[in-house]
Amino acid sequence: MKIAVCIKRTPDSESRFKIAASGAAIDETGLKFDMDDFAGYAVEAALQLNEKAGGGETVVYAVGPDTVQESLRKAMSMGADRAVHLKAESVADGIAIARALAAELKGGGYDLVLFGKHAFDSSAGVVGTATAELLNVPCVTAASELSVSGGKGLARRELEGAAEMVEFPLPAVVTIDEGVARPRYPSLKGIMAAKKKPLESKPAQLGTVRVTVTKMELPPERPAGRILGEGVAAIPELVRLLQSEAKVI
């Protein structure tokens, strides 16, 4: 199959954040960056689907400044065949990113286009679904299982307190939830091979950007916790506090 995967470069999700002097960005000093977690699952899912199909092509796309090439190389070191960098400033408008991706993916002849369910930084879950609409192909969001058989896609989606099994024709867009696949670590051989794989870079067609980050702040710290005691002896005090102070039971 011919599969495209769209990936974002984000700070590592274990990071502790500080706000930059501008007040509208995070301070990037000392932060580690990587491809966003769910997009990593999507790359792995694409590689496994093609391995299972016994061949095909996996192409990775990223919209952003030159630094996103790092994430594209990483995806190629995992096994993706080639990469396309759509060059632009970082933007917070998911529809604009979708516009740039759709313009590029249209006519690419992909059977599947995979995205993460949402990116760690934006935590929005917009780009994949919006790209599908712009391409006018079926879209399955937040798939926790995915397979392809007989030219048809099958997926599972977690709903609140239920799950939905769906079937869809290809070509299609799927946004990937955890559960589909944990990303593999690139092998040394993979890392060497990735250096020689094609990475094309061209300007992104974002169009008008209408969502901007105008402020960033850290959430209020929780007040320091209290250890009530050890073992079952602490239970009466806990129950008392839950009743009288927290008023939850």
Added chain:
Amino acid sequence: MANVLVFAETRNGELRKIALEAVTAGRTLAVASGGGEVHVLLAGAPGIGSKSGQLAKYGADAVIVVESADFAQFARESLAATLADAAKSGGYRAVVLGFSAQGRDLGPRVAARLDAPIASDVTELAVNGDAITVKHPGYANKVIMTLTLTGSPVVLSVRPSAFTAAESPKAGRVEQGKASPASGVTVKVTEVKEGAKGRPDLGEAPIIVSGGRGLKAKENFKLIEDLADALGNAAVGATRAVTDDGWRPHSDQIGQTGRQVSPQLYIAVGISGAIQHLAGMRTSRTIVAINKDKEAPIFKVADYGIVGDVLEVVPALTAAVKEARKGH
């Protein structure tokens, strides 16, 4: 002055809690933009119109009822088309949905169809002249972003429980609307697997009892279930360590890559408090932790902690809760 269109989420013919919360958010926006009306799109299988009254009670000036047998299931493409067409023909300032499984799916579809800017998982909103500004926790709840959206309409999906559904009776004029067909090939639902009955969903439960690897074995989740039963109206959650081991389904996972919850009471049992777990529950109102390691990071965020063995403490806590709630 500008009107706002709200999507009323339903499942199995019932309004969901988030539907009323979205109406409240829509009302907030209508008031902030100079006192427009709140119109609610209520789409579902035939009979769904009977829920209009409840929407009026919570602040719908008008309810656009669209009944179609197709909507017995989550007909995502047609629902998105119907919502986008209603938004277009009514000239609304904003379309408001919930950031729930349905709303997460529909919001970006509607925004793309309207070529409108969208903000997801909104916790606060305001009008600033021609722009709408919203707060949205990003970076797995570690950074609060303020986003400014220009242009009209805008699409906003609101975080569950961020806006409290408040009674505010309005006329609730009922208008009959029409379902718009999907514009291309569609995703077919082949089966809906209902989860465990008798427990509220993690996103709606006022109390969550959550278990980690400290429970030692799958069978010991019974202790968590018992405590949840004793508390009443409580849901059961888990860490990724536990869902990875197959002790609980992935849908129970709380954290950065699982569900993000904010109950009144969160009881963390045998959970270390990894940063990815905290990302999903640190905004809970009251947090209780039970862990045998007094240095466990979970104690840093827990209002009340007990250092001890879960296999001893939890059954005793269950008994004490039963005693305290006698008569409930």
